[in-house]
Amino acid sequence: MSTQQPPNVPRRFLHWFCDESLFEEIDGDLHEAYLKNQKTKGETKANISYWLDVLRFFKPYSFEKYSSTKQYLPMVKNYLIIAIRNILKRKGFTAINVGGLSISLTVLILVTVFIRYHLTFDSHYPNIENVYRIGDNYRSQSYAPFKFDGYWDASKESQMRLVNLLKSYPEVKSAAQFLQSASEISGQEIYYIEVGEQRFREDNLVFTNTPKDFFEIFPQKIIKGSQASFESSINSILLTERTAIKLLGHHWESEEIAGTICKIGGENYAIAGVVQEPIPNSHFGFNILVHREIIPSWGAYTYMKINEEMEHSTVLARLQNQMDKVIPGYSTDILEKGPYAVSVEDIHIADGSLLYELRPVISVTTLKIFSAIALVILLITWTNYTNLTVAVYTQRQKELGVRKVLGARSKDIGLQMFTEITLIACLSLPVALAIAHFILPSFSHLMDIGLDYNALFDPMVLLIIFGVTLLTGILSSAYPVLAFGSRKEIGLIKSKLSFKGGKYQFGVRRALIGLQFLLLISLVSMSAYTYQQMEFVATKDMGFDSSGIISIPASNIQQHQAIKSVLLQIPDIEAVGAGYMPGAEMWNQTTYKLEGENEVFDDAHILNFDIGMAEALGWDHIALNQLRDGKKAVRLINESMAQRMKDAYGYTELDLINKRVITEPEYVDDETGEIGVPYIIDGIIGDFHFFSLKNKVNPLIVQIGKNLSWTTNTVIKLKDGANLAVSLGRIEDLHSELEPELPFELIFLDERIEQLYKSEQRMLTLMGILSTTAIGLAIMGLIGLVSYMVYIKRKEMGIRKVFGASVTQILVIINKEFVVLMLVASVLAVPIIYWAMQLWLSDFAYRISLNPLVIIVSAIISLSLVILIVSLQSSKAATINPKDLLSEE
Amino acid sequence: MGYLEEMVLLLILTMNNEAYGLSVSEAYQTHTGKSISISAIHTVLSRLEKKGLIRSEMRGATEERGGRRKRIFEASAAGRETIDQIRLSREQLWSRLPRTI
Numbered sequence: 001m002s003t004q005q006p007p008n009v010p011r012r013f014l015h016w017f018c019d020e021s022l023f024e025e026i027d028g029d030l031h032e033a034y035l036k037n038q039k040t041k042g043e044t045k046a047n048i049s050y051w052l053d054v055l056r057f058f059k060p061y062s063f064e065k066y067s068s069t070k071q072y073l074p075m076v077k078n079y080l081i082i083a084i085r086n087i088l089k090r091k092g093f094t095a096i097n098v099g100g101l102s103i104s105l106t107v108l109i110l111v112t113v114f115i116r117y118h119l120t121f122d123s124h125y126p127n128i129e130n131v132y133r134i135g136d137n138y139r140s141q142s143y144a145p146f147k148f149d150g151y152w153d154a155s156k157e158s159q160m161r162l163v164n165l166l167k168s169y170p171e172v173k174s175a176a177q178f179l180q181s182a183s184e185i186s187g188q189e190i191y192y193i194e195v196g197e198q199r200f201r202e203d204n205l206v207f208t209n210t211p212k213d214f215f216e217i218f219p220q221k222i223i224k225g226s227q228a229s230f231e232s233s234i235n236s237i238l239l240t241e242r243t244a245i246k247l248l249g250h251h252w253e254s255e256e257i258a259g260t261i262c263k264i265g266g267e268n269y270a271i272a273g274v275v276q277e278p279i280p281n282s283h284f285g286f287n288i289l290v291h292r293e294i295i296p297s298w299g300a301y302t303y304m305k306i307n308e309e310m311e312h313s314t315v316l317a318r319l320q321n322q323m324d325k326v327i328p329g330y331s332t333d334i335l336e337k338g339p340y341a342v343s344v345e346d347i348h349i350a351d352g353s354l355l356y357e358l359r360p361v362i363s364v365t366t367l368k369i370f371s372a373i374a375l376v377i378l379l380i381t382w383t384n385y386t387n388l389t390v391a392v393y394t395q396r397q398k399e400l401g402v403r404k405v406l407g408a409r410s411k412d413i414g415l416q417m418f419t420e421i422t423l424i425a426c427l428s429l430p431v432a433l434a435i436a437h438f439i440l441p442s443f444s445h446l447m448d449i450g451l452d453y454n455a456l457f458d459p460m461v462l463l464i465i466f467g468v469t470l471l472t473g474i475l476s477s478a479y480p481v482l483a484f485g486s487r488k489e490i491g492l493i494k495s496k497l498s499f500k501g502g503k504y505q506f507g508v509r510r511a512l513i514g515l516q517f518l519l520l521i522s523l524v525s526m527s528a529y530t531y532q533q534m535e536f537v538a539t540k541d542m543g544f545d546s547s548g549i550i551s552i553p554a555s556n557i558q559q560h561q562a563i564k565s566v567l568l569q570i571p572d573i574e575a576v577g578a579g580y581m582p583g584a585e586m587w588n589q590t591t592y593k594l595e596g597e598n599e600v601f602d603d604a605h606i607l608n609f610d611i612g613m614a615e616a617l618g619w620d621h622i623a624l625n626q627l628r629d630g631k632k633a634v635r636l637i638n639e640s641m642a643q644r645m646k647d648a649y650g651y652t653e654l655d656l657i658n659k660r661v662i663t664e665p666e667y668v669d670d671e672t673g674e675i676g677v678p679y680i681i682d683g684i685i686g687d688f689h690f691f692s693l694k695n696k697v698n699p700l701i702v703q704i705g706k707n708l709s710w711t712t713n714t715v716i717k718l719k720d721g722a723n724l725a726v727s728l729g730r731i732e733d734l735h736s737e738l739e740p741e742l743p744f745e746l747i748f749l750d751e752r753i754e755q756l757y758k759s760e761q762r763m764l765t766l767m768g769i770l771s772t773t774a775i776g777l778a779i780m781g782l783i784g785l786v787s788y789m790v791y792i793k794r795k796e797m798g799i800r801k802v803f804g805a806s807v808t809q810i811l812v813i814i815n816k817e818f819v820v821l822m823l824v825a826s827v828l829a830v831p832i833i834y835w836a837m838q839l840w841l842s843d844f845a846y847r848i849s850l851n852p853l854v855i856i857v858s859a860i861i862s863l864s865l866v867i868l869i870v871s872l873q874s875s876k877a878a879t880i881n882p883k884d885l886l887s888e889e
Numbered sequence: 890m891g892y893l894e895e896m897v898l899l900l901i902l903t904m905n906n907e908a909y910g911l912s913v914s915e916a917y918q919t920h921t922g923k924s925i926s927i928s929a930i931h932t933v934l935s936r937l938e939k940k941g942l943i944r945s946e947m948r949g950a951t952e953e954r955g956g957r958r959k960r961i962f963e964a965s966a967a968g969r970e971t972i973d974q975i976r977l978s979r980e981q982l983w984s985r986l987p988r989t990i
Contacts, residue, residue, distance in 0.1 A: 005955070025947070028957030029910040029927050035953055056928035061935065 006034040010054040021066040079419035098428045104381040105432035111374040113455045118362050121281045121348035131344040132312045134302045137337035139589050140602050144354040149327040151298035161326045171310040176213035177300040180284050181205040185356045190743045194263035195247050206286035207295050217305045225258045225273020236272040238289040244274045280450025283347040284358045312341045334666050373770045383512050384781035385476040391788045393480045414481040422473025429469050517825040520778040522833050524858035527771045529837050536848050543688020545618040548718040549749035551581050553742050560711050563738050572722035577612025578711035582690040583752035595660035604699040610708045616717035623683035633705040634682040641699035642684050653684050692756040696845040787873045794877035798885030810878045826859040897933050902964050909959040942968035
């Protein structure tokens with residue numbers, strides 16, 4: 001009978017899990033048993049029992065080193081003690097590491113908290129996944145609010161139609177609507193609140209005519225008074241805690257406040273109670289919640305909560321068919337593109353395409369950019385930490401060698417290193433949390449978000465941070481464990497401080513340096529591009545002069561005329577007008593076509609100005625003279641529209657003058673048979689940027705009248721060099737005299753335009769902080785790494801010197817290696833930079849072209865930095881007597 | 890000391906320099922008629938050694954083991970003493986039993 005070997009697979013498995021010191025005897029025993037079994041029971045059974053025996057050995061006994069003495073202390077405790085000793089012994093090293101790690105962990109904590117803040121918008125409302133907001137698609141725009149039948153003139157019954165229809169569906173649990181005064185739809189209107197003799201300004205009221213369902217969908221915590229009385233009585237209000245303090249003083253809690261009368265805009269309201277301050281990360285918010293029979297606007301934000309396991313699409317389909325019940329004639333109106341539903345969970349993280357959104361949204365791209373930067377910072381931290389650790393262990397090779405001689409296995413050395421490295425990483429965790437705790441308020445203020453300390457102790461955030469810390473330990477110890485753990489005792493003891501690891505280890509270090517360099521170039525050039533783009537936006541000609549232009553509210557056109565006539569007598573005032581104030585998104589999109597042509601476009605806006613406003617904006621157009629000669633109104637189209645017509649039909653600008661643009665050609669007047677609303681083109685004006693440069697200039701029709709028939713504001717242009725304080729004081733006095741019921745509010749046009757980029761500015765500030773941190777860390781890492789590599793090579797320098805090399809030659813040789821590495825890294829960086837920048841720039845309609853010079857310059861700067869560090873470090877070694885270098889042992 | 894440990898210790902004493910994992914498990918089987926896996930015997934052996942009742946040495950590579958050595962166990966002085974004490978206390982108990990059988 002042949003003596004066959006036991007099956008290979010289980011044996012290799014045994015070898016893999018079994019400790020070295022045990023393997024021989026177990027392997028031998030099993031081998032022997034196998035041969036016996038083979039003789040007595042046959043090969044198949046022998047194989048089976050071999051398998052079973054191997055599997056039975058798969059238990060803790062086999063993983064541990066064979067020991068004939070008692071082992072009461074687990075090794076982990078020993079690792080910890082040694083680790084603590086080492087940490088205390090190398091205080092400088094520990095401090096540098098803990099410092100670096102804490103900085104990047106702090107940044108990581110803040111970014112995590114920031115992203116989590118945005119991701120958890122509205123998640124505190126119960127069952128928010130079942131709540132949808134119903135909006136309207138009109139023309140090619142999607143409106144966040146839903147209009148009422150008859151707009152401003154809607155009766156209280158017709159305002160309730162949509163909500164009532166929704167509630168009649170079996171899928172819908174509750175439906176509510178409200179209007180937030182701090183929003184574009186309400187023109188950010190400010191109200192006067194009168195309590196007793198005192199008058200307060202209040203900028204954020206939420207009006208609802210469906211209080212019961214409002215609370216079912218968006219519950220609020222009542223801390224005083226009763227929700228029931230708010231729901232049941234019309235013209236009652238709920239205050240938030242902060243508003244209660246503002247209106248009623250600090251002792252409101254001890255006072256009987258229910259039933260106290262407040263006057264809002266001249267009407268009486270009774271306080272029903274006080275609610276807890278609403279959580280800041282919600283897509284809407286309020287200081288005062290008002291129960292009113294009629295919502296004071298042309299539409300409202302309408303929500304429905306559907307029953308679980310129901311689909312919102314079925315509700316939408318029903319609604320689509322019954323819209324005529326809400327707005328008669330809806331189904332036959334070709335401009336109406338039907339209602340849509342958006343999950344409340346999706347409102348905050350969006351592309352910002354909904355008109356009249358309540359609060360600024362954040363795009364997925366922005367969140368991705370922040371995550372990417374945080375990841376880069378982590379990457380740099382890991383590389384830095386690995387490098388520093390490797391450097392230290394190289395100096396500790398003797399210690400490792402002695403450990404091995406005394407019987408430590410690779411595994412023991414590896415675990416020892418892992419414990420030390422992870423412990424240092426864990427030390428920086430509380431430091432980072434403390435720093436984060438300290439700077440969170442300023443961070444929250446800077447980003448204009450309502451973060452409080454609780455955000456730090458969110459379990460999810462803590463879990464991520466702790467996981468990252470642990471991962472730092474694992475990743476940063478992986479390389480030293482591989483490099484030192486497997487080396488032979490003799491190699492560790494003999495090679496003092498020289499890195500004989502061969503190509504493998506040197507290759508890894510090169511890769512790490514290359515990676516650091518790549519990140520450095522990318523960060524520097526991306527920061528430069530971002531700065532260029534923002535500079536470009538800030539200095540681009542908007543097409544009008546915004547300096548010295550202010551706007552104040554007006555109740556109506558008569559009041560406007562009254563104040564205008566007085567204002568014009570003030571010598572410092574150049575012009576007074578009324579109409580659209582640049583810096584707000586233009587809402588009135590319209591369809592249009594050119595007279596005599598068939599194609600209908602849908603992307604134009606119509607703006608209304610009076611001549612005073614045109615003068616205030618510094619426009620001078622021949623057509624304006626027609627107004628001065630007595631014509632009632634002139635119509636101008638902008639270059640974009642002219643260009644559109646030229647592209648479509650080949651008309652020159654001259655051809656277009658006196659032609660008609662027909663807006664809303666879908667409508668035909670029943671009596672006259674006239675199609676749409678025609679505008680005769682009196683002239684063509686240049687494109688101007690009335691809104692953010694993120695948006696393209698669309699075709700525009702500007703109607704400039706001698707006087708307007710309505711207005712909500714008065715626009716004033718101050719003369720250059722006017723005394724601002726005096727003029728503004730006079731304007732305010734005049735306003736409070738002529739408009740006692742309307743809160744005075746000044747809007748400076750240039751500030752308003754700056755506001756458009758405020759969120760960009762904020763993001764930029766954050767990005768600036770993050771990239772500065774990342775660049776700082778990358779430079780630190782490069783310095784450490786380069787110094788260390790030069791240190792290792794100093795003997796080589798000594799030898800070269802002995803053979804007659806000059807200091808310059810040595811520097812060139814040492815630098816050459818780095819330069820090649822840097823060039824490779826720069827080339828690799830180019831596509832990364834281009835890709836990332838294109839992604840970010842795609843948000844802007846007007847953007848810079850990416851100048852390759854920026855990358856070249858950042859590469860040269862980074863390269864010079866490295867050459868400087870290398871030369872500084874190596875010149876030390878290159879200039880001293882080679883004897884000293886070589887005799888070092 | 891458990892029953893299994895006592896049995897294994899006794900077996901080692903009887904086996905005289907030929908006690909190693911596989912041979913002990915075979916001896917156990919022939920003596921008690923119950924089968925036991927090699928891995929269970931290994932665990933018992935290492936436990937006995939940690940208690941200081943037996944000691945071991947690696948030697949005796951043979952062809953049938955594929956050239957691998959075995960860990961040969963022998964009882965230590967403490968081991969012998971323990972087994973003697975067990976026997977003594979058992980015999981004392983036995984002696985108190987009324988001789989009815």
